[in-house]
Amino acid sequence: MLKVDRLGKKYGGRWIFRGLSFELGQGDRLVILGRNGSGKSTLLRTIAGLTERTEGTVELPPGDPRHTLGLCALEQSVYAQLTVEEHLEMTADLRGCPARIDELLGKIDLAYARDVPASHLSTGMRARLKIAMAIQANPVALLLDEPGAGLDEEGRNLVARITAEQSERGCLIVATNDPIERRLANLELQLAS
Amino acid sequence: MNYSWRAEILAIFRKEWRTEMRSMSGLVTAFLFSVVTVYAISFAALNSKLPKTVIAGMLWVALLFSAASSLPRTFLSEEEHGTADLLRLVARAHAVFWGKALFNIFQCVATSVMLSILYLGFTSTPVAIPWLFAVSLVAGCLSLAGAVTLCGAIASQASNRSMLAAAIAVPLLLPLVALGVSGMRVSLGDGTMASGGTASAIGLIGYAVATLATGPYIFAAVWKT
Amino acid sequence: MKTTLKSIFALLMGVATVWSFTVPDVAEFQAPGFARIFLWHFPCPMLFTFLILTGAWFSIRGFQRIELKPWRFEPETDAMAKAMWDVRSVACMELSYLFAALTMATGILFSEIQWGAWWSWDPRQTSFLMVLLIYAAYFALRFAYTDPSKRAAHSSAYALTALLPTLFLVFVFPRLPQILQMSLHPSDSILGGKIKGEYAYCVIFILILFFIMTAYLYNLRVRAGLAEIELDNKNERLDNGGDSAPTGVVRPVSLSE
Numbered sequence: 001m002l003k004v005d006r007l008g009k010k011y012g013g014r015w016i017f018r019g020l021s022f023e024l025g026q027g028d029r030l031v032i033l034g035r036n037g038s039g040k041s042t043l044l045r046t047i048a049g050l051t052e053r054t055e056g057t058v059e060l061p062p063g064d065p066r067h068t069l070g071l072c073a074l075e076q077s078v079y080a081q082l083t084v085e086e087h088l089e090m091t092a093d094l095r096g097c098p099a100r101i102d103e104l105l106g107k108i109d110l111a112y113a114r115d116v117p118a119s120h121l122s123t124g125m126r127a128r129l130k131i132a133m134a135i136q137a138n139p140v141a142l143l144l145d146e147p148g149a150g151l152d153e154e155g156r157n158l159v160a161r162i163t164a165e166q167s168e169r170g171c172l173i174v175a176t177n178d179p180i181e182r183r184l185a186n187l188e189l190q191l192a193s
Numbered sequence: 194m195n196y197s198w199r200a201e202i203l204a205i206f207r208k209e210w211r212t213e214m215r216s217m218s219g220l221v222t223a224f225l226f227s228v229v230t231v232y233a234i235s236f237a238a239l240n241s242k243l244p245k246t247v248i249a250g251m252l253w254v255a256l257l258f259s260a261a262s263s264l265p266r267t268f269l270s271e272e273e274h275g276t277a278d279l280l281r282l283v284a285r286a287h288a289v290f291w292g293k294a295l296f297n298i299f300q301c302v303a304t305s306v307m308l309s310i311l312y313l314g315f316t317s318t319p320v321a322i323p324w325l326f327a328v329s330l331v332a333g334c335l336s337l338a339g340a341v342t343l344c345g346a347i348a349s350q351a352s353n354r355s356m357l358a359a360a361i362a363v364p365l366l367l368p369l370v371a372l373g374v375s376g377m378r379v380s381l382g383d384g385t386m387a388s389g390g391t392a393s394a395i396g397l398i399g400y401a402v403a404t405l406a407t408g409p410y411i412f413a414a415v416w417k418t
Numbered sequence: 419m420k421t422t423l424k425s426i427f428a429l430l431m432g433v434a435t436v437w438s439f440t441v442p443d444v445a446e447f448q449a450p451g452f453a454r455i456f457l458w459h460f461p462c463p464m465l466f467t468f469l470i471l472t473g474a475w476f477s478i479r480g481f482q483r484i485e486l487k488p489w490r491f492e493p494e495t496d497a498m499a500k501a502m503w504d505v506r507s508v509a510c511m512e513l514s515y516l517f518a519a520l521t522m523a524t525g526i527l528f529s530e531i532q533w534g535a536w537w538s539w540d541p542r543q544t545s546f547l548m549v550l551l552i553y554a555a556y557f558a559l560r561f562a563y564t565d566p567s568k569r570a571a572h573s574s575a576y577a578l579t580a581l582l583p584t585l586f587l588v589f590v591f592p593r594l595p596q597i598l599q600m601s602l603h604p605s606d607s608i609l610g611g612k613i614k615g616e617y618a619y620c621v622i623f624i625l626i627l628f629f630i631m632t633a634y635l636y637n638l639r640v641r642a643g644l645a646e647i648e649l650d651n652k653n654e655r656l657d658n659g660g661d662s663a664p665t666g667v668v669r670p671v672s673l674s675e
Contacts, residue, residue, distance in 0.1 A: 077275035093204035
């Protein structure tokens, strides 16, 4: 489903990671652990194709990556002037998939804020919006970078529900330092810093 | 163009439109720039009657610098605010280019119309050949928007991106300005169609077509780096 | 062998220099003797155009990630392969700028002696200055990117974007009817068949010599660039203690946790 073979990324003269190889199938949930600066976010970005890899290969699930891959990253921002609903409309139009706005807003519990501009959302609400955009196309591979950051207990329960749904649909990679989120996974990858 | 591409391009255009209409930063800046430029030129001319070639030249210089400073914002703001990655994940490169270019074309045409009305009004200059004036302006805006959109994308990930985008766009657009001035001065009554009007109109349209035809492909090569 | 070739080349350049002073004066010019600067001026824009087209070609190859034939070393990574194409592209751009500057310098000298001013706002002079500005922006763009991979990609994109306006400024703009009327620059020397006899042979000879010199300089520049890449790679291996780098192995989470 998702295969990484001898993946390496170098910034300047320093290797962030090198020689990473793994293969994830249906139902696999991989947690990437490591201290700050160990390259967890860089690894997710490299798998998603946002950062150019220095060496190695990444085989994504077959099909259009806009549909088969979802990424919710910590440093990703949303458009301050667009409302929650407009964000989901935009991503659906760009992906060419159904918007499922009501369903997604219900899932992330933001139905009450559908017409609120992102600039008026709290950090936790923005995090939920990013999760909604990531899962909108029912991706086969879902990548979450510290999904619990900025979320309250309800938000963390949301992440757990999404993780469970993702297991039925495909595979999941979570980058985190949180020991609670670690339990979401059945596979672990420890990055050295 | 199939439905998917149209929907994607419109989604980007709609996003740009909504963002601009709610913040009004780009259009207000362009309007202010137009007013100040026209006033500055009129003040510098000290009420003397400027030759039509000079009027055409000043108008194009104002348009060039207005475009070079404001249009790259469509890409620069994506990198500055951290939203570029979201677009990279969900959108195809050509759709992003065309959506942003269309919005920049709209912004450029609005600025140029504003600038022209103010400038020709302040200098009391009649337009002798209106259709040529319109073609010079519209084709010029198409080329300006296409080239500056691309330069914005090329400079968007650099350290001094705002100044760099303008610095690399202005030299590329100098040939366009030469064609634009040539066409516009004929439209204002200095010269005839045979002495440069026709060649300028054809050149401007050709430049616009070439820029918008090659732009998406060059953009796609740098978009995901 | 290399010394012999260099000596032969130097000798031929000497022959070309002497020959350029022995060709007949051109009576049509204000300073008939100085018209011979054309022999050194003409090859420069020709090589400039050839080099920017070649540089653009290498830029396209870099984007296509075409496999390179090994130089002294094989590229170990995709990033290194792209860097090797970038070296070729930037070598062409640097040399093209050199020839553009020489074109402008010889043109300015000609302008002063023939037309009485270092700069006469002649359309041909002005349009070529625009070309110099366009490629100055190329180098400004390269300096603005610290990441080699982004620098290569973005400067290659600019090189391709700049090609069309440059070709327009060099070949089309000076030949527009309204521009031709006001230009002092000779426009039909080549196409009008005015360069013939000894002048023609001399200018072709100098063009060939310039081409050989360009090939040699290009080769040197590319070798220097590739040596830098090879050296950086070796230094990184030493700094990182060989090939060691953080790696990870996927393992199942411990059930007791």
